[in-house]
Amino acid sequence: MKLIIAAIKPFKLEEVREALTAIGVRGMMVTEIKGFGSQSGHTEIYRGAEYAVNFVPKVKLEIVVSDGLADQVVETIQTTAKTDKIGDGKIFVLDVASAVRVRTGETNEDAL
Amino acid sequence: MKLIIAAIKPFKLEEVREALTAIGVRGMMVTEIKGFGSQSGHTEIYRGAEYAVNFVPKVKLEIVVSDGLADQVVETIQTTAKTDKIGDGKIFVLDVASAVRVRTGETNEDAL
Amino acid sequence: MKLIIAAIKPFKLEEVREALTAIGVRGMMVTEIKGFGSQSGHTEIYRGAEYAVNFVPKVKLEIVVSDGLADQVVETIQTTAKTDKIGDGKIFVLDVASAVRVRTGETNEDAL
Amino acid sequence: MANMKKTLGLAALTTALMALPAFAADAPKLDAGDTAWMMTSSALVLFMTLPGLALFYGGMVRTKNMLSVLMQCSLITGLVMVLWTLYGYSMAFGETSGALAPYWGGLGKAFLHGVSMNSVSGTIPEYVFFVFQMTFAVITPALIIGAFVERVKLSGLMLFVGLWVTFVYFPIAHMVWGGDGLFFAKGAMDFAGGTVVHINAGIAGFVGCLVIGKRIGYGKENMAPHSVTMTMIGASILWVGWFGFNAGSALAANGTAGLAMINTFIATGAALLSWSATEALVRGKASMLGAASGMVAGLVAITPACGFVGPIGGLILGLLVSPICFFFVTTVKSKFGYDDSLDVFGVHCVGGIVGALFTGIFAAASLGGVGYAEGQTMGGQFMVQVEAVVTTLIWSGVGSFILYKIADAVFGMRVDADSEREGLDITSHGEVAYHY
Amino acid sequence: MANMKKTLGLAALTTALMALPAFAADAPKLDAGDTAWMMTSSALVLFMTLPGLALFYGGMVRTKNMLSVLMQCSLITGLVMVLWTLYGYSMAFGETSGALAPYWGGLGKAFLHGVSMNSVSGTIPEYVFFVFQMTFAVITPALIIGAFVERVKLSGLMLFVGLWVTFVYFPIAHMVWGGDGLFFAKGAMDFAGGTVVHINAGIAGFVGCLVIGKRIGYGKENMAPHSVTMTMIGASILWVGWFGFNAGSALAANGTAGLAMINTFIATGAALLSWSATEALVRGKASMLGAASGMVAGLVAITPACGFVGPIGGLILGLLVSPICFFFVTTVKSKFGYDDSLDVFGVHCVGGIVGALFTGIFAAASLGGVGYAEGQTMGGQFMVQVEAVVTTLIWSGVGSFILYKIADAVFGMRVDADSEREGLDITSHGEVAYHY
Amino acid sequence: MANMKKTLGLAALTTALMALPAFAADAPKLDAGDTAWMMTSSALVLFMTLPGLALFYGGMVRTKNMLSVLMQCSLITGLVMVLWTLYGYSMAFGETSGALAPYWGGLGKAFLHGVSMNSVSGTIPEYVFFVFQMTFAVITPALIIGAFVERVKLSGLMLFVGLWVTFVYFPIAHMVWGGDGLFFAKGAMDFAGGTVVHINAGIAGFVGCLVIGKRIGYGKENMAPHSVTMTMIGASILWVGWFGFNAGSALAANGTAGLAMINTFIATGAALLSWSATEALVRGKASMLGAASGMVAGLVAITPACGFVGPIGGLILGLLVSPICFFFVTTVKSKFGYDDSLDVFGVHCVGGIVGALFTGIFAAASLGGVGYAEGQTMGGQFMVQVEAVVTTLIWSGVGSFILYKIADAVFGMRVDADSEREGLDITSHGEVAYHY
Ligand SMILES: Nc1ncnc2c1ncn2[C@@H]1O[C@H](COP(=O)(O)OP(=O)(O)O)[C@@H](O)[C@H]1O
Ligand SMILES: Nc1ncnc2c1ncn2[C@@H]1O[C@H](COP(=O)(O)OP(=O)(O)O)[C@@H](O)[C@H]1O
């Protein structure tokens, strides 16, 4: 199994989720994060004080899938989340040693 | 060492934390996430507009433990977080290459 | 490539980000988390009810870098985030199988 | 509140009051100054409920139930206004004759029959008197909900409130404030409604939380307030609005209103301080939630007293009430283990009782108060106050119990466990409070 | 609002009004009670805009645009106050002669020329009359923005508002409220500004959202309110402030003010209930956002009616308006697909029209109202009301359209797509609302 | 505020004022209209502090310190109310004789001795005069805290405030407003307390932030406001409440109150605009925090002037004050590097000085003001104003310095570094503001 971690633009979340559901992904974990990358942040000024905010709001997806599905998931995210503008995000793939479903105790691919 | 990632129901957090402490887990990272899975979300209506919210609030635990403790941690989470209802969550296990304690610079199992 | 996960004290974030930028890190994901560890939490009392909050606010960094840079990143985080007080945090390193840049489809080290 | 007849009755016995110009006039005639103040007061008392009380309560619940609290306060406001217009005002302030006259005002003024733009009550338009009293009828049942938020079922609650104002509030208001009301004859001193509003709502809430039961996870899970900021805003608005409640109960802009106002300032400031001091002593830290609780405790305690006691009496009453309420919301509640979620009993009922009883004492002219009716002694007045308190506790306690059971049988008073877990906002109202 | 002349005009025809002492006085003389009420009312109407309306609207937008809404309301407040002082008051309430007299008041009172601390308007200082009217001029353009928040460009908006108050609001205010105003002669009944404020702003907003276009992602992305709590606070403040708006429009603390006040209570409570009931029937759940919308719908509808209809008429009007507005903000809006983001048209314009038309009916003495001018019938009055509504819709609709086009040509009325995506708070104001 | 004697004093010299009916009466007699307005005003000024100022300040701090700010405002409110009752009112408004009479009012009215429900002050109950003045005594020390929030120690602060009101505020209030007060004789014009409240608090805050030192991480870490929304709500409430502060300072509902009110509207609207315009010019973007700051700057500047200058004078004063304060909170503060966290100096002290000086100019009858005392010239009045400002700066500056040192020696004025890092909410109050 693979853990696919993707940082994408927040407004793309719904679209990506739908596309992934369509190819058979049945679960994921979504976190609101602050992204740092080549996309620049913004400046906030409060009375005298100026703050350069180097972070940009992003959404992080974490999805565990069987090895067979992994490539398709990566590709789907990449094509769906793409807007051709800087800051579209990254996708990382890691190996997962094992998985368990809490409710039933099923393991590995059965757990997904 | 292993990284154990678990998505569980928020109100189970305290119980799971206590159970893990009891078996010798000494640290973890906890994140509030939006979970997507077989448990269905809810519908919100604001004046005319209807929004299907497909995400359910979950809590994600990330725990690094020695290889020896990993199985016990997984089992403890599984039994404690279980409510036998859909959406109880998942547990994933990944390999960790190395660990460092910031304060002391201790590494690997000493760092946990 | 390596995924470096670090839990640090929130007020160290800006300093660490700058130090990492200086050694060539070009991206990261930042999440606000609740940390559990040897640093103790606090007690809140609301009228009659007392709550022991065992979690401490931390910031989690997730950074993917080439294998070559990984050690330097870990060291930079460790030295910069250090305050010599309990709760300074941990750094974990995991292997990454592959990486993709959403905007361009570039892969692996090119994607970083 | 001191309605015209009542105030006149006391005035006959109190030289102080006789000196006021407002009472010199024989035929009641509209006074623009009094009308201005009473319109302001009416607006202020609505402000107490929406958004004051709603935020005070709402801030203390968990995020997932925020809107349910705001919504319950809003719907109660709408419902009671409509019922008040249809028959409530008539039941409370109408005039009827016969055996039931001490218990209700009849239906002669239902649908505002016979009341017009030119009707005058005292020195203000009767329409203004009507709305001022209406705001009291609105806030009283809204106070009750604090005892069982986060689990109560909306349909059951609305039925209960409709029944409760009809069978408990309107009659008690008549008995206490109606010129021919039962309690009125006994000479109980309750300037602005400590009995009718706070003890009444407090005991109804207490019975409610026993009938409905504890929240799931009570005592185990973290049920910390989701926004102490909102609670503080709510408490502050309550304070500001309470000037309408208390000084407005003089029904005029005169010296009595001034007395009610100074007491509402000083007692509240003192109670805020003494709650914080108690916390600092007992726990080493004074909390904002405590200070807000102290404000409300002080406001509740001074309500019956504000037009009768002197400012130093008010100051002492404020200092006293907070430690007593503190003891109830911490020690007593945890000892008996009932889940009066937002301490309606511990603050409103207990604070109301403290206020009612001390009114009987501090009203003494020797203690700076306006003095008793001719022939009345401090001991005698105290016993009258005790009697009024006990009667209200029993009437409202028993009445509420029966009405909860009826509402429970018809619609149910509690949501199912899954809905409670998920939160009432989504399950009862289909929305969530915040999307940050 | 019923300015002195207008009220006197109607009073001549209505015995009820003649009985009021305020109108017995020949030479106008300052009355402290009336002045107290009108100062309070002025403060209350400012409270409606800041923070009332700002929060009511702000709560409904996404976090990233919160400050832009608060800021637009604030800047409009400042701008209109300055323009009102420079020439607005004179245009609306000055006196001029000649052919243009029915359309504007001239510039005789520009820069408050000739108005001093001793100038009296009716029984209150003219300065107080000035500020009371100013608060109306402030809130009206602020209402408009709800139709196109989250995408409007600040510079374009400010230019539009400056032009709009000058060419639409000030003239209409004169025509309706000025003693020699065009519409005044026709006898349209509009107690507190249903036409001038709500229909006027409602149709301007509607035209605005058509001119400016939909938000990016409208209908696809989640645009749920970022804080229904803030919206509820805003609606509550609007209600409280509206007593100044409506009862203040009597320009005195008298029986008419009392009538306006009781209606503002009852109609709003009823509308709150009926919106919630409608939702419960149609969707199975009543929402807090719905209850808040119902409050505002009720307030809008009772605005023209509050000094003319009886309380039972107000109650029925309140019950009626909510389902109608509900139908517009759900069915009609989704059917035609315009993005009137915060339902300025569906609530203010539609609610205002419902109020204006029913005022013509419920004002009948036989239905508990104050009755019509001598010789006028219900049917006749109804047609007058229709005419006033239609004229306002056309004048404001066409005028607004032209002014949007001008502002769009000069500065642009819409931000670019990237700014809209990122949110106006950062891109237009350089700050974010929350750092929790 | 213009107390009776002072106003009468000026009135004797100003024909404009003599025309007002309120001053025609010989024997003071309670007036219901004036009483209504003053009770409303008292409620409004409390509203300014709780929750107005608390939210204005609280929104600007980081989440971890939110409750500490709300709590400091609340506790100061309670403490000062109690001290005011015990001896403050007597010190400020009592009457004594002998050499010290210009400096304090003695203890003759301590514990409200000799004041009853029938005591009248001007045309209002003395109890109402008492509470109105009390709300001023409450807000002044609460203003100070803005200079050193996020690091101040609660016990030290409370001791400081108790000392400060006793040795700085009560005496200054007597000197300025007491009929036999020191400054009164000099003829300084300060209608509603620009000197006593704003300059006084502003300089005390400035000294405080120097004594206590900068926040850890100041200038390096992000200290952005945690909720600009709360700050905007607070500023709006301040504006609304300020009508009580300024127009209430006429102590009656008359033409002077009307003048104070119109100025409080117009100057504030103008200052809001000119702050935003300044930001737009200097930075390209106007922020909500800026607009809120502009509101407060305008309110502060118009405070001494509101009853003396004409509306156009008020307008110009509003336009002028914002750029000056802007310069102080941006350029000056960053140049000198002191950590006046919420700009108490830059807004309240500087704004107060601008207001005090321009009052001396715009009060000229030729500039639309009420004119000077007989024989006084613009230059002469200006020098009187300068003298009043300088005296206050020195008295309060030096006095505050000494009192900070005492409080620091007794309890400490600053928390330890770890507590500051973790936040005062948890470490000083044992609670956190939000659990979303
Ligand atoms: N090396 C990295 N490790 C982890 N996350 C990264 C890394 N680089 C970028 N990211 C994430 O991807 C987001 C987009 O990256 P960015 O460099 O801004 O744009 P692009 O991918 O278009 O070049 C960042 O905001 C960050 O969240
Ligand atoms: N494939 C997956 N990858 C990552 N997280 C998952 C995956 N499947 C489920 N989850 C997480 O586990 C939670 C529970 O899963 P769900 O399918 O709803 O219930 P159950 O595990 O009882 O079948 C989800 O809300 C999500 O956070």
Ligand SMILES: Nc1ncnc2c1ncn2[C@@H]1O[C@H](COP(=O)(O)OP(=O)(O)O)[C@@H](O)[C@H]1O
């Ligand atoms: N075993 C672990 N797995 C994951 N995260 C951990 C682990 N131990 C500690 N952490 C994280 O590191 C933070 C600091 O750890 P703590 O034990 O408090 O201090 P220290 O590292 O100084 O001994 C914790 O708050 C937690 O977020």
